Every structure is written in C-alpha cells, then in structure tokens.
Amino acid sequence: MNHTPRLKFGIVVFPGSNCDHDAHHVAGTILQQDARFIWHKDGSLGDVDVVILPGGFSYGDYLRCGAIARFSPIMKDVVHFANNGGTVLGICNGFQILTEAGLLPGVLLRNASLKFVCTYVRVRVENEDTRFTSKARRGEVLEIPIAHGDGNYFVESDSLKRLEDKRQIVFRYCDEAGRISEAANPNGAVSNIAGVINETGNVLGMMPHPERASDPALGHTDGRKIFDSVVESLIQQLVLT
Amino acid sequence: MKHVEPVVDINLALQHGLTEEEYERILTILCRTPTYTELGIYSVMWSEHCSYKNSIALLKTLPRSGGKLLVSAGEENAGLVDIGDGLAVAFKIESHNHPSAVEPYQGAATGVGGILRDIFSMGARPIALLNSLRFGKLEDQRSQYLFKRVVKGIADYGNSFGVPTVAGEVYFEGCYQDNPLVNAMAVGIVEHAKVARAVAKESGNSVMLIGSSTGRDGIHGATFASEEISEESESRRPSVQVGDPFVEKLLLEATLEAVQTGYIVGVQDMGAAGITCSTTEMSAKGDSGMKIDLDRVPLRETGMSAYEIMLSESQERMLFIVKKGHERDVRIIFDKWDLHAVVIGEVQEGRLVEVFYEGEKVASVPARSLVLGGDAPVYTREAKEPRYLQEVRAYDVRSLSEPHDYNDMLLKILGSPTIASKRWVFQQYDTMVRTNTVVNAGQDAAVVRIKGTKKALGMKTDCNSRFVYLNPRRGAQIAVAEAARNVACVGARPIAITNCLNFGNPYDPEVYWQFRESVLGIGEACRSLGTPVTGGNVSFYNEGPNAAIFPTPVIGMLGLLEDVDLTTSSAFKAPGDVVLLLGYDKYEIGGSEYLCMRTGKVLGDAPEINLEAEKRLQDLCLALIGNRLINSAHDVSEGGLSVALVESIIGAGEGLGVEIHLSKDPGMRPDFQLFSEGQSRIIVSAHPDNVKRILTMAAERKIPAMKIGSVNETDVIKIASWIELERSMMSREYEEAIGRAIGDTHVTVR
Numbered sequence: 006m007n008h009t010p011r012l013k014f015g016i017v018v019f020p021g022s023n024c025d026h027d028a029h030h031v032a033g034t035i036l037q038q039d040a041r042f043i044w045h046k047d048g049s050l051g052d053v054d055v056v057i058l059p060g061g062f063s064y065g066d067y068l069r070c071g072a073i074a075r076f077s078p079i080m081k082d083v084v085h086f087a088n089n090g091g092t093v094l095g096i097c098n099g100f101q102i103l104t105e106a107g108l109l110p111g112v113l114l115r116n117a118s119l120k121f122v123c124t125y126v127r128v129r130v131e132n133e134d135t136r137f138t139s140k141a142r143r144g145e146v147l148e149i150p151i152a153h154g155d156g157n158y159f160v161e162s163d164s165l166k167r168l169e170d171k172r173q174i175v176f177r178y179c180d181e182a183g184r185i186s187e188a189a190n191p192n193g194a195v196s197n198i199a200g201v202i203n204e205t206g207n208v209l210g211m212m213p214h215p216e217r218a219s220d221p222a223l224g225h226t227d228g229r230k231i232f233d234s235v236v237e238s239l240i241q242q243l244v245l246t
Numbered sequence: 247m248k249h250v251e252p253v254v255d256i257n258l259a260l261q262h263g264l265t266e267e268e269y270e271r272i273l274t275i276l277c278r279t280p281t282y283t284e285l286g287i288y289s290v291m292w293s294e295h296c297s298y299k300n301s302i303a304l305l306k307t308l309p310r311s312g313g314k315l316l317v318s319a320g321e322e323n324a325g326l327v328d329i330g331d332g333l334a335v336a337f338k339i340e341s342h343n344h345p346s347a348v349e350p351y352q353g354a355a356t357g358v359g360g361i362l363r364d365i366f367s368m369g370a371r372p373i374a375l376l377n378s379l380r381f382g383k384l385e386d387q388r389s390q391y392l393f394k395r396v397v398k399g400i401a402d403y404g405n406s407f408g409v410p411t412v413a414g415e416v417y418f419e420g421c422y423q424d425n426p427l428v429n430a431m432a433v434g435i436v437e438h439a440k441v442a443r444a445v446a447k448e449s450g451n452s453v454m455l456i457g458s459s460t461g462r463d464g465i466h467g468a469t470f471a472s473e474e475i476s477e478e479s480e481s482r483r484p485s486v487q488v489g490d491p492f493v494e495k496l497l498l499e500a501t502l503e504a505v506q507t508g509y510i511v512g513v514q515d516m517g518a519a520g521i522t523c524s525t526t527e528m529s530a531k532g533d534s535g536m537k538i539d540l541d542r543v544p545l546r547e548t549g550m551s552a553y554e555i556m557l558s559e560s561q562e563r564m565l566f567i568v569k570k571g572h573e574r575d576v577r578i579i580f581d582k583w584d585l586h587a588v589v590i591g592e593v594q595e596g597r598l599v600e601v602f603y604e605g606e607k608v609a610s611v612p613a614r615s616l617v618l619g620g621d622a623p624v625y626t627r628e629a630k631e632p633r634y635l636q637e638v639r640a641y642d643v644r645s646l647s648e649p650h651d652y653n654d655m656l657l658k659i660l661g662s663p664t665i666a667s668k669r670w671v672f673q674q675y676d677t678m679v680r681t682n683t684v685v686n687a688g689q690d691a692a693v694v695r696i697k698g699t700k701k702a703l704g705m706k707t708d709c710n711s712r713f714v715y716l717n718p719r720r721g722a723q724i725a726v727a728e729a730a731r732n733v734a735c736v737g738a739r740p741i742a743i744t745n746c747l748n749f750g751n752p753y754d755p756e757v758y759w760q761f762r763e764s765v766l767g768i769g770e771a772c773r774s775l776g777t778p779v780t781g782g783n784v785s786f787y788n789e790g791p792n793a794a795i796f797p798t799p800v801i802g803m804l805g806l807l808e809d810v811d812l813t814t815s816s817a818f819k820a821p822g823d824v825v826l827l828l829g830y831d832k833y834e835i836g837g838s839e840y841l842c843m844r845t846g847k848v849l850g851d852a853p854e855i856n857l858e859a860e861k862r863l864q865d866l867c868l869a870l871i872g873n874r875l876i877n878s879a880h881d882v883s884e885g886g887l888s889v890a891l892v893e894s895i896i897g898a899g900e901g902l903g904v905e906i907h908l909s910k911d912p913g914m915r916p917d918f919q920l921f922s923e924g925q926s927r928i929i930v931s932a933h934p935d936n937v938k939r940i941l942t943m944a945a946e947r948k949i950p951a952m953k954i955g956s957v958n959e960t961d962v963i964k965i966a967s968w969i970e971l972e973r974s975m976m977s978r979e980y981e982e983a984i985g986r987a988i989g990d991t992h993v994t995v996r
Contacts, residue, residue, distance in 0.1 A: 020492070020495075020496055020583065020584065021406070021492050021495055021496075023406075023407070023408025023495065023679055023680075024408070024679060026680060027679070027680060027681045030681060030697065031681075034697075044582075046582075060679075061408060062405070062406040062408075062491070062492060062495075064492065065406060065490070065491065065492025065493075066406070067492065117992075118992035119992075120398075120673075120674050120992060121401050121402070121405055121674045121675075121676070122673055122674070123405075123673060123674070123675060123676045123677055123678065124673055150678055152405070152676045152678060152679065154405075214678075216681065217678050217679075217681055220681060222684070222695060222810065223681060223683070223684060224684075
C-alpha cells in the first residue's frame, strides 16, 4: 500500500469564531486533507500537523481583538506547538490572536478609515522561501479578499527594520501591477504589511482570507497557493522523515 | 421588598395604548379587573406590532399557501419553502423602523439580531442577510447621521455574527426624513426532519429560558413601534434594545446543537414583548397551558417587577420547551457555550398561562385570548382614496422641456445617491463569510450556493415607493414583479416572497386605502408570478411630525437555481457580443428619477405593468440562461435604459464599452427613451451566433426582442447621437456620489 499521506488540519474554534467552517471546507473538501475542529476549552491540540486560527470575532472582540482568546485553555498548547516548530496559520482574527499571544510581532490597530472593509485586494508575495508560499513566485500578485475592522498592522521602526532584514514580511498590499502604494493600502498598515511570519518560519499571520479564494465555484483561487504550499512542504517533510 | 402594583382602571389602560372598547373586552374575557401585570400583557399582545389587528383581515387575502410552501404564512417564526434534496429554506423580513429613528445604531443592530433569531429558532442555519433601507435626502445632517449609524449597526451585528450580508437597497427620499425605514431579511437552510416548531405541548414538559439575562431594556418596545414618531420619541430611547452579536452567535450554535438532540419540543425567539409573547403564543399554538415562575428568571438588574420582567425585550433570549427529564441534557450544551439555560416553568393542562412572582400569582390569562387567530381584536378600517392622487396624476409629462445636454443629464442621474453605487454601504458588510456568495452585493440579486448540492438561492429585496405613492395597487405589483425579475436575471426561478409593509397610521383612511390597495396589488402579482407569500411583517405609524412616508411594501424575493453553474451577472463579458432589449417600452417617465430630478417632485402615474407578460418575460430570461445563450442579463429599473447600460459596463471592468442604436421609435423624445422606467424590460448580451435563437425563443413567448447595439473595446458608452461618455467619468460619478454627499471618501474601488 502506497498512499500519499494526508495532513491533519486542526481548526481552533473560539466562541465567536466565524470563519472556522470556511477553513474546514478548504482543508477537508478542497484540499482533501483531514480536517477537524478543536474546541477552545480543550487542553490539547491532539495529533495535528497544521493548526489554523480562523477569522471571526472571538469573544466578540470586546476588549481588544484577540486579547481574550489568547487566554483560552487551548492557547497554551498552541504556543507549545508553535515553539516546537509546528505549523500555525492565523487568518484575520487568528492573526490578531497570534500577535496578542506573542507568537508574532506587532499589533493590529483600527483601520485608518475607521470602518470595517470587505473587498478583494491584491497582495504581493515578498518572501517565497516559506512553507506557506513555496508555490508562489517572489513578486507574484495574489487577489485575496479582506474583511476586517482592525487590520492596520503596526510595529515600531526598529522592529520593522528587523522584520525586513529577516524577510519576515510575507505579503504587502499592492496594486494590479504589484506596486506598493498608499492607494493600494486598504487599512493604513505600516509599510503596506498584510502578513508576517515568525523568525523560525513556522507561524504565519495574515489579514487577507485565503480560504475565501480557494474554491473554484466562487471564481477566485489565488488563496489556494498558500494552502497548497503548506500541504506540499509538510508532506515532503513527512515523506522524508 | 415586595412590589406594590398600581391600581388598574380605564385611564391606566388608555395610557397603555388600549382603546376603551379593548379594555372592556379584557374585562369580559377575565370576568374581573386585570392585574397590573395582566394589563401590561394585554397591551403589548394587542398592540399593532404583535396582534396585526388592523392588517390581518387584508393579509388573509394574500396567497399564503401552496407551491413549495411547507408551512402557511404566520404559522411559525418564519416562512418555510421546500427546495428539494430534503432541504428547506426559512426566510423572513422584518422592520425596525422606530427604534432606528431614535437610536440608529442599536435599532438597526437589534433588527438584524431579531430576524436572525426568527430563522435559527426554526432549527435553520442562517446563510444570508439582506436589508432594505430608506432615509431622507443626504443634504440633511440628521439623515446623514441616521444613514451612517444604521449602516454601522447592521455591519457590526452581521459581521460579528458571521452571516454574509449579500444584497439590499438604499433609497433617499424626503418623506423618510423623520421616519427612516430599516427592514432586515434573513435566509436560512434546514433539513426537513430537523425543523423546530414554535409550540408548547404535553403537560409536564419544561419551559426553559435560554440566553442572556433579563433587564429593563426594551420594555414596551412593541407599543413604541405602534405609534407615530413625534417630538417625544427621543424619550423612548430606553425602549430601544441593546444588541450583543457575540451572545447571539453562541445562541445560534447552541440552539442548533440542542435541536439535534431530539429533546426539544418547541422553540421560539424572544423578540417583541419578550417572555409574554413567547409563552402565550407557544401555549396557544399547542392548545395547552403554562405555569411560569418569574423568580427563576436570571436578571441583570435588581428590583425588577413582574410587569417589567414579563415585558422586557432584552435581546438574545429564546424560550425552549424541553421533554421532561431531559433538561440536564440540554443544559450541558448551553453550559458548553457559556449560556444560561434555566427552567422557568412547565407546560400544564388547560389553556391558562399562569405567572408567579415573589410567592404570588401575578397573572392568569387564557393564552388564546391574547394572540392573533384567537381573541386578539381584528379591525377593518375606513378607507378613502387620497386627495393627492388626482393632483400628481394630472401632471402632463409633455410639458417638460427636453434637456440640452444628455451627457450632463446622465452624469447627474448617476450621481444621485439613490441611483449611485452603494459600495460605501456594502463594503462595510462582510459579504463573503461562510464562502457561499457566488454573486455579491451590487448586482441585480445575490446568489448564495448551498454546499453539498448543485443548488443555489437567488435573493433580493425591492420596492420603488414612488410608484406605490403614485399608484398603490400598481406600485405594489411592480415591487413584486421587479423583485422577481431581478432574481430571474441571475438565473434563479422566483419561488416565494416575504414582505415588510411599511405604512403610516392605519386610522387615517387615506393611509388605510394605500395599505388595502397595496396588499391587493401584492396578491395579484404573487398569484400571477406563482410566488406565494410566506409571511413577513407590518409596520404602521411610520409618520413624522409633518406627514406619512410613501407607502412602502418591501418585497423579499427568494429564487432557486437548480444548477449554480448557470449563475448569470449583469456585467457585459466580451467585445463583439450583441446587446438585446427584451420586453416592452411605453416610454413612461411618471415617478422616474429623471422626472424627479427635473421637477423636484414625484409626479405622474406609475408605469403600466401586464403581469401575464411579465411572467412570460421572466420565463424567457430563465430559458435563455438555462440554454446558456446569454452572457449577461440586467433588469431595467431606476434611471432607465441608460443607467442599466452604464451599470453593465462599470461591472465589466476596464476595457469594455458599448454602442447602442435606438431605432424602434425614431420620433420619440430622447429623454423618454433614455430615462423611462417602464416595466418588464431586461437587457441581455450574447455571442452573435446565439442571436437568431434568442429572437426565435422570444417570438415563441410573444416577447418583443430587439438588437440595440454591441459590446466593444472602447471604454466608452455611446447611445445614438445623444450620449458619449468615458468610463472614468461615469465611474467617478457612480462610485463616489454617496461618499461625497456625506464627506467620507474612504472607499476601495477596484
């Protein structure tokens, strides 16, 4: 028997998560991998290869986006998993939770427009040497939707420099031609940052929703590059080990 | 400390909005003077909002069953329509006009929350939200404030809850200045076998209160909804409920999980009149009694009286009837979601709802005496044709001079906030969450697919109230026809409607006449188009200190696509495609945006509509889409043919333009040809090879079809010798008008 191994995706469900089913649909139905929900009150992630912290409004985003979710029981194991090299993808509210939990640098402030914004945007791939972007080219422009009120990424200039030096900026908002401009920045993020990765390259947070641009039935599939990259990179690792 | 209740007499009853006659009726039913709590109960249950006392007689003339309906209108929390594969759609529209007039943010937010609960209390998972909004002109500061806050309220609630807001409409008209309209619609999916009913049955079963604790918010909200907006309305601000979408999201997940257990006998949302309405309506439907102990209700404030607890409209609460002995099984689920689930009473023999508090019986009322279909009053009011009709219809359209510059005229119309792109609005809504949105806001209708099937739903709300104002009967027919036409243009077969009837004070004979005519018009159109009415909502007393609103019967249309791949949009697709106009044109400009812009008034008569021809036109459109003969379809509505063409180009994105030759009636005035809002017209585009077949199929259905031009690569719209405009100019007017009008240009246009 020679099956291609399947990855086990664990999608954490916080109270108020609302993109959990969307992530599950992509991992399970579109990518044909194993996908399961993990309840935030669980003490352990169990046997998983990839953890997704999905979008939504965990705990209603009442104190500050992600600020309460980071204290959910499951987060202890998410931090442990990440510190041991486990693959973690935080999308939108998931990105906010990762910054609150200290797994990624920076904070996500209120959009400069002070309004929630849901629309397709373009992001440029700044670093293709990650397990999340290996199937994309450097400088490639991806069309992926955003849907957030607090996506205005901010780090101080020293940290920004460090992020740039270590190639931790993975996506930047850009125009059709891949130019980084203020007009192409939907939320005021510093340096047009749409997604960052940790120093060890196993934890990615991004405001755009790749799971919303992965199903051909909805007309856009650029987001799938990110999931396909994860699957290919990790399966290679599994086969090698 | 015990509560001392006020002495009940006729004066107190009148203060509660009851009439003398209604108070007498209560005395007869109870054979005694009601307690203060009972008076509160009768006053809310017999309020217009809960009892439909001035509308139900007419609503019964609507086609309310048959077709694919699984329950008749008014029977459950929302309508239920079969779509095959063992699935049903629950959908409903409701108003939250009065709360939104005094507290726009919470008013709109709780409007969304209320309609969502109506859907998931049936066991259905909500899959889409729509809304239909009307405000005064944007030059008015308060209208700007109401508009911005209503949109934010809807956005914050729907976005957090996690259901996409996919379609709707926004109008700006002077008559809504003091009394904006905020109508919210929700659509959900449920397996036939999992439908939860709003019924209390079998004595001994437990009555459980689920969700938020009860406070003093929203007391007499239903009564407030049943009176006109006035100077004093500001003082009603405490009657507006406060919403918590996070708790509602938990309530949704927990409710659906609980329904799966099979231990749930009945579920009802607590909206208007809170515990009062849910306990009495469920008892009346199940023909049973109920015993309620208010001491067990979790309160968020101290010192609340029985009257206050019974009438509180605190949000995010539901009433469950749970099989005896399984309360713990249900509580475990709600514990998981950190929600209250408390037994507050039980179903009992007989027909009395008995309420106890602090060791005393504070109310004992026959459930049936309170509800619609029971002893709640039913009135048919005096109707009189309004005086204004003769005046507005006397206007002679020929007296209007022709404009000098048609380019300029078209740009002005595109920049009218009612016509312009609503991107500033819908970009604040999460239109995509749950990854089912195939056709998004800004099109004729939205299309939402159903995962695990080939099917999708088309949905839209519609009402051009200018037409209803000019001709209530015909205007209401047009509202139904246009909603159906919009849904047909995306490829969905219209199957049923829900309606939200927004009118003035029904005790004014002229308003009641508008109401009667409109309901008759809706009935006629629904019968012709085969779309029964699944239910909805009546909102009377929409009047400011100056005058009533235009009669506004908003139609929420549901359509079914058997194959999601057939989904069609309004945007032109390819250069070389032929543009055809399907349908009739009588060059009617009565009530049009153009005429209103030129005269500053709503004048003339509503356009004619032949419902039988309308049906054939929609069948033709669906047949063309079904045979994959057309690449786009777009309904001609506000702004007329010229605006419809502009929308099809703007939607196409850069690189496409269109050249139109209007040749059928060369003698007809250009302005009438360009801006007529005549009914039953659809613009389609098609590959040249398909044109012959399209014309044949149209002829078979006796629908006029005419080649009027073709799509090209010019980025320009050219119509005869009258109009020639660059995309960038049109797009600027169309996309930026609303932001400009309210001083906020933060909109991402791509």
